[in-house]
Amino acid sequence: MSQVLIKNGKVIVGLNAQVESVDLLVKDKIIVEIRPNIDATSLKKQDKNLTIIDASDKLVSPGFIQTHLHLCQTLFRGSADDLELLDWLRLRVWPMEAAHNPASLAASAQLSVAELIKSGTTSALTMETVHHTETVLETVERTGFRATIGKCMMDKGHGVPARLSENTTDSLNASLDLLKSWHSNSGRVRCCFAPRFAISCTQGLLETISKIAQENNILIHTHASENRREIEVVESETGLRNVEYLQKVGLAGKNIALAHCVHVNEREQQILAETGTHVLHCPSSNLKLGSGIAPITEMLERGVSVSIGADGAPCNNNLDIFKEMRLSALLQKMRYGSTALPAKKAFYLATLAGAKALGLEKEIGSIEVGKHADIIIVNLNNLHCTPTPDLLSTLVYSANASDVETVIIDGQVVMHNRELKTMDEKEIIATARKEYYQLVSRAGI
Amino acid sequence: MSQVLIKNGKVIVGLNAQVESVDLLVKDKIIVEIRPNIDATSLKKQDKNLTIIDASDKLVSPGFIQTHLHLCQTLFRGSADDLELLDWLRLRVWPMEAAHNPASLAASAQLSVAELIKSGTTSALTMETVHHTETVLETVERTGFRATIGKCMMDKGHGVPARLSENTTDSLNASLDLLKSWHSNSGRVRCCFAPRFAISCTQGLLETISKIAQENNILIHTHASENRREIEVVESETGLRNVEYLQKVGLAGKNIALAHCVHVNEREQQILAETGTHVLHCPSSNLKLGSGIAPITEMLERGVSVSIGADGAPCNNNLDIFKEMRLSALLQKMRYGSTALPAKKAFYLATLAGAKALGLEKEIGSIEVGKHADIIIVNLNNLHCTPTPDLLSTLVYSANASDVETVIIDGQVVMHNRELKTMDEKEIIATARKEYYQLVSRAGI
Numbered sequence: 082m083s084q085v086l087i088k089n090g091k092v093i094v095g096l097n098a099q100v101e102s103v104d105l106l107v108k109d110k111i112i113v114e115i116r117p118n119i120d121a122t123s124l125k126k127q128d129k130n131l132t133i134i135d136a137s138d139k140l141v142s143p144g145f146i147q148t149h150l151h152l153c154q155t156l157f158r159g160s161a162d163d164l165e166l167l168d169w170l171r172l173r174v175w176p177m178e179a180a181h182n183p184a185s186l187a188a189s190a191q192l193s194v195a196e197l198i199k200s201g202t203t204s205a206l207t208m209e210t211v212h213h214t215e216t217v218l219e220t221v222e223r224t225g226f227r228a229t230i231g232k233c234m235m236d237k238g239h240g241v242p243a244r245l246s247e248n249t250t251d252s253l254n255a256s257l258d259l260l261k262s263w264h265s266n267s268g269r270v271r272c273c274f275a276p277r278f279a280i281s282c283t284q285g286l287l288e289t290i291s292k293i294a295q296e297n298n299i300l301i302h303t304h305a306s307e308n309r310r311e312i313e314v315v316e317s318e319t320g321l322r323n324v325e326y327l328q329k330v331g332l333a334g335k336n337i338a339l340a341h342c343v344h345v346n347e348r349e350q351q352i353l354a355e356t357g358t359h360v361l362h363c364p365s366s367n368l369k370l371g372s373g374i375a376p377i378t379e380m381l382e383r384g385v386s387v388s389i390g391a392d393g394a395p396c397n398n399n400l401d402i403f404k405e406m407r408l409s410a411l412l413q414k415m416r417y418g419s420t421a422l423p424a425k426k427a428f429y430l431a432t433l434a435g436a437k438a439l440g441l442e443k444e445i446g447s448i449e450v451g452k453h454a455d456i457i458i459v460n461l462n463n464l465h466c467t468p469t470p471d472l473l474s475t476l477v478y479s480a481n482a483s484d485v486e487t488v489i490i491d492g493q494v495v496m497h498n499r500e501l502k503t504m505d506e507k508e509i510i511a512t513a514r515k516e517y518y519q520l521v522s523r524a525g526i
Numbered sequence: 527m528s529q530v531l532i533k534n535g536k537v538i539v540g541l542n543a544q545v546e547s548v549d550l551l552v553k554d555k556i557i558v559e560i561r562p563n564i565d566a567t568s569l570k571k572q573d574k575n576l577t578i579i580d581a582s583d584k585l586v587s588p589g590f591i592q593t594h595l596h597l598c599q600t601l602f603r604g605s606a607d608d609l610e611l612l613d614w615l616r617l618r619v620w621p622m623e624a625a626h627n628p629a630s631l632a633a634s635a636q637l638s639v640a641e642l643i644k645s646g647t648t649s650a651l652t653m654e655t656v657h658h659t660e661t662v663l664e665t666v667e668r669t670g671f672r673a674t675i676g677k678c679m680m681d682k683g684h685g686v687p688a689r690l691s692e693n694t695t696d697s698l699n700a701s702l703d704l705l706k707s708w709h710s711n712s713g714r715v716r717c718c719f720a721p722r723f724a725i726s727c728t729q730g731l732l733e734t735i736s737k738i739a740q741e742n743n744i745l746i747h748t749h750a751s752e753n754r755r756e757i758e759v760v761e762s763e764t765g766l767r768n769v770e771y772l773q774k775v776g777l778a779g780k781n782i783a784l785a786h787c788v789h790v791n792e793r794e795q796q797i798l799a800e801t802g803t804h805v806l807h808c809p810s811s812n813l814k815l816g817s818g819i820a821p822i823t824e825m826l827e828r829g830v831s832v833s834i835g836a837d838g839a840p841c842n843n844n845l846d847i848f849k850e851m852r853l854s855a856l857l858q859k860m861r862y863g864s865t866a867l868p869a870k871k872a873f874y875l876a877t878l879a880g881a882k883a884l885g886l887e888k889e890i891g892s893i894e895v896g897k898h899a900d901i902i903i904v905n906l907n908n909l910h911c912t913p914t915p916d917l918l919s920t921l922v923y924s925a926n927a928s929d930v931e932t933v934i935i936d937g938q939v940v941m942h943n944r945e946l947k948t949m950d951e952k953e954i955i956a957t958a959r960k961e962y963y964q965l966v967s968r969a970g971i
């Protein structure tokens with residue numbers, strides 16, 4: 082049995098994110114008690130290994146959840162800045178994905194998870210590349226991070242490097258093999274289907290995935306309606322708007338997560354709302370690649386499930402939920418005035434809404450008795466968070482990634498006082514730099 | 527004589543921001559040598575007090591320059607989040623400005639400068655409140671920071687608290703008194719005129735200021751065309767577009783700095799370009815208050831001088847140039863595609879362009895022999911900046927405020943290894959919190 086007691090913090094408690102002065106007791110992986118003045122002395126007598134964390138003057142928050150990341154791309158950070166979208170994809174991201182080997186993928190995944198934990202993200206939904214996804218799964222498993230990870234599926238498309246092109250059967254079998262080993266609804270690291278996007282998958286593949294996923298309660302994670310060119314291609318190939326087409330082939334529903342949805346018309350928004358399909362909002366990426374601003378306010382008003390992700394490092398360039406959460410709010414305010422998407426709602430998108438997209442809202446996303454202990458401790462007692470009239474608002478608008486001091490995932494302390502406990506930060510950086518140079522050389526960039 | 531030698535860094539040198547492996551020697555306030563392998567040992571023999579800073583594996587950059595800040599408002603951080611624009615101003619910012627006394631203003635200014643230095647800003651153009659601006663000037667002078675500071679002038683307007691309303695003569699005399707004591711074209715802390723905006727100043731006041739400013743080479747810092755309601759009021763009162771009206775009363779020219787310019791039509795942009803009037807772009811603030819996105823790409827194409835500022839903490843909520851520089855680039859990419867406003871241009875807006883707005887491009891804004899030593903050292907050897915294919919691009923898109931390790935202003939080391947040298951960080955935070963509570967109580971909020 083492992084126990085962690087968090088004392089004297091201001092804790093963001095429950096579904097309504099109320100800030101309360103309470104202590105938290107975590108037993109094994111689960112939050113078992115939330116109340117003022119939990120007695121540390123008597124607990125320590127029963128359990129000499131009890132970890133006590135003093136959170137005086139600090140904010141204790143549910144860990145953030147990002148629902149659209151590409152861990153495999155973190156090694157490409159800065160490699161595609163200021164390029165045209167097609168050059169971005171065809172000259173950099175695809176050749177670099179094609180050049181990945183297990184060592185470079187492990188380096189990229191480690192670098193990603195270390196950055197995510199240091200910036201307060203405890204859970205993620207990710208899309209990897211076509212090959213070696215087992216390496217990403219194994220690497221993430223070792224870090225203590227919580228993730229649902231998909232092998233990228235691409236059985237169609239122009240300009241795709243040969244190494245990334247699959248036939249339909251191989252693509253499906255490779256995904257099914259991973260799912261057999263890694264899909265478990267109770268596991269910390271799980272597997273999902275990750276077809277790249279409508280343009281790069283045959284209709285047959287998408288329909289088959291949809292059927293298997295529904296029967297086996299598996300998540301499908303894909304991109305949709307990120308940019309205008311993409312929706313034009315889908316429309317010319319299928320005669321349908323992108324989201325309509327996805328619905329037709331079975332990719333609409335509570336187990337479907339669509340990254341971006343920047344260009345979705347009212348009918349498509351209605352489909353997303355009615356089917357419970359999840360939208361994964363990536364504000365920095367949508368700006369940096371010139372895609373646009375997703376109609377988040379409209380989708381939320383219709384009842385669409387919206388959560389947040391940083392997307393890949395080549396189009397962000399960070400994996401920092403604080404930047405994405407603040408920007409999500411600011412962009413909607415620009416569109417609809419200063420009261421749009423207030424702090425509490427932005428916080429919700431970055432926590433519980435992410436848990437819902439993952440189908441894990443009963444397990445994570447808020448601090449409640451019985452939930453898994455995915456918890457961060459944030460120190461707001463610094464210059465840029467002073468004064469602090471409202472803790473939640475300060476967390477959303479003022480705080481930075483570097484204010485996160487302690488991170489607990491599934492009851493395990495994975496960072497304390499900004500020191501990673503399951504990874505060696507210096508070694509991760511050195512390995513990433515080494516693997517980056519080798520990958521660039523293999524990719525011929 | 528005081529000397530600082532910065533060894534082994536990657537230095538962003540000159541007007542074209544070339545990254546070079548060179549050492550830098552600073553003598554008193556001035557950069558006197560830029561070349562590889564400056565010999566520390568022989569220098570140390572001649573000057574036992576020589577400060578040697580090892581910048582191995584680090585990026586040495588000109589300090590950032592922000593051209594629109596309100597130091598007096600930093601104490602209002604978080605006090606007006608998610609409010610309607612008019613409530614933001616009338617229920618919070620104006621009553622809080624009216625409630626300022628010298629102690630709360632000094633606390634706010636200290637808090638601001640400490641945050642600015644810790645995030646790599648070495649120079650600023652600021653607008654303070656109506657009263658006690660001498661306190662801000664004195665406080666900033668003591669910190670070692672470089673700033674051009676203006677007393678806010680308001681001799682007109684509806685809904686202004688009595689404490690902030692002035693008659694024209696008093697407003698002018700108060701500004702002239704400050705200028706007499708503080709305006710010096712060679713001083714580190716200087717004074718400027720700061721009429722709030724067209725709506726809150728009489729035409730007579732603006733014309734008088736314009737005349738005095740031109741004759742005495744004084745900067746005028748004001749707000750213009752931030753939101754649609756403001757330009758409607760100017761248009762209904764004067765029959766002119768805001769920038770046309772400002773030009774008519776003498777507020778267009780190389781000594782005029784206009785914050786925001788979100789809603790400026792082509793004719794107004796042409797006036798700004800032809801007269802050399804400076805535009806101070808505040809992207810976070812313009813989003814958070816629902817103002818819009820300034821047409822930066824269009825203005826730059828016309829040759830308008832554009833630089834960057836964080837505006838006040840109640841509408842940002844940080845004073846962090848890294849957030850503003852990155853967002854400036856990302857917003858224009860959203861408008862014009864992924865190649866718009868590339869990293870090097872964003873860096874220019876945050877450095878040399880700011881120096882130009884201040885009329886100090888011969889003194890600061892780049893690292894060159896003969897310029898004042900306003901220099902920062904940034905450590906990019908961390909997770910979120912790895913890998914680092916291009917140092918300048920990494921600085922703009924990946925780096926965070928917390929990566930700034932050392933800050934030198936006018937040859938003085940004001941921060942080293944993230945420790946402030948001219949201020950006591952803990953005391954500043956404690957004082958700010960105390961003064962905030964007293965100010966809120968005085969303001970009756």
